[in-house]
Amino acid sequence: MLADVPDAVPGEGQVVAKTLACGICGSDLHAVHHLEHGVEMSLRSGAADTIDPSMDLVLGHEFCAEILDHGPGTDRRLRAGTRVVSTPFNFGPIGPELIGFSTRYRGAFAERLVLTEALLLPVPNGLKAEAAALTEPLSVGTHAVAVANPDRNSVALVVGCGPIGLAVIVALRRRGVGPIIAADFSPARRARAEKLGADIVVDPAVSSPHANWSSLDVPATLAEFSLAQLSGRSLRDALIFECVGVPGMLQNLIENAPPTAHVVVVGACQEDDRILPVIAINKQLRFTFVFAYTPDEFAETLQALGEGVIDPDIFLTGEVGLAETAAAFARLESPGNDVKIMVQPWR
Known part of the structure; x- marks a missing residue:
C-alpha cells in the first residue's frame, strides 16, 4: 500500500x-x-x-x-x-x-x-x-561460512540457490573452499550458482545432491565411513549449508548427509518441524544455526563488493x-x- x-x-x-x-x-x-x-x-x-x-x-x-x-x-x-x-x-x-x-x-x-x-x-x-x-544479504553468507569455519579439506554442499544460498557460495569461494556442490530446482538459479563458482550443480528433481560424496573422498554412508576408519584412510569433511528453510528439510539432511557432516542451517523455517534424532546420533552429525552477521563481516562484504571481488550483477x-x-x-x-x-x- x-x-x-x-x-x-x-x-x-x-x-x-x-x-x-x-x-x-x-x-x-x-x-x-x-x-x-x-x-x-x-x-x-x-x-x-x-x-x-x-x-x-x-x-x-x-x-x-x-x-x-x-x-x-x-x-x-x-x-x-x-x-x-x-x-x-x-x-x-x-x-x-x-x-x-x-x-x-x-x-x-x-x-x-x-x-x-x-x-x-x-x-x-x-x-x-x-x-x-x-551488502546486507551477502553478509549473511559471509557470516554463515565464518561460523562454519571450513578449511581446504572441506567439501561443501549448498542446498537452495536463492539470494542466501548464492551468498554462501560467494563466501565459500572467497575462502578457497572447494569443490562446492550447489542444488536448486530452478535452472536460472543453478546457472547463477555456476557463474559464482559452484563446481557441481545439481537439479534435485533429476538426481540427489548427495550422489557425489564418495567420488569426492567423503564416505557417503555409515558403512563406508566405518570401513575407511578401520583401513586408516584419510577423509575429507562434509559441510552442508541448508538455505531453503522449509519443514522436512532438516530430516531430509539427517537421512542423507554423510557421517560426521557439519550442517549449517541458514534457511529460516518459521513452522513447526520434526526430526528423528537417533539417525543424527548414529551418524554423529553436527548442526549449527546461524543468524545475520557481525559489523566486521558487514564491512568486509562491502569492501569485497567495492574491490570487484564479488560480481553484483549475477x-x-x-x-x-x-x-x-x-x-x-x-x-x-x-x-x-x-x-x-x-x-x-x-x-
Missing part, C-alpha cells in the same frame, strides 16, 4: 537519508502475509517488542542511501551527499531496533529514513547503489519504483528467474 508518512526527523546521533535502493528480502515477503506470526517468533526468541500493531510498518532493511542532513550530537564525519550503507539498526529507548521491522524506525522502502551515524559506512570506489545494497534481476513494488513482491513469491529485485523509492 502506498501512503504518505511524516517527515523523517533525525534524533541524537542520527542522520536523515534518501533511500537510493533497497532489496526485497524473503523476510519482507513473510511479513506481508504473516506479520503477527513473525512478531510472535521474535518475542519467543527473546527479542524486544519493536512493532506497535496500531501503527503502519514500513519494511526494507537491505539498503543504500544518501545522507541529506545531520541531527544533533553528530560529528558529521560524512558530509551530506555521501552514499552510505549500514547494518540496519537504530538505537531507541528499548535498545537496538531493526530498521524495517520497527514502527519507531521506518524501513528503506520509504523515500527518507533515519540512520545511526556511528554505523554508517561510505560506499567505496563508485560502487552503484543497487550493488551496495547487496544477483540483481530487477529494479522497480514504489508503484511497482507490490507487483515485485508477487513476482518473488514464485521467483522463477528472479534473485534480488531492488526498490528505488525516488522513481
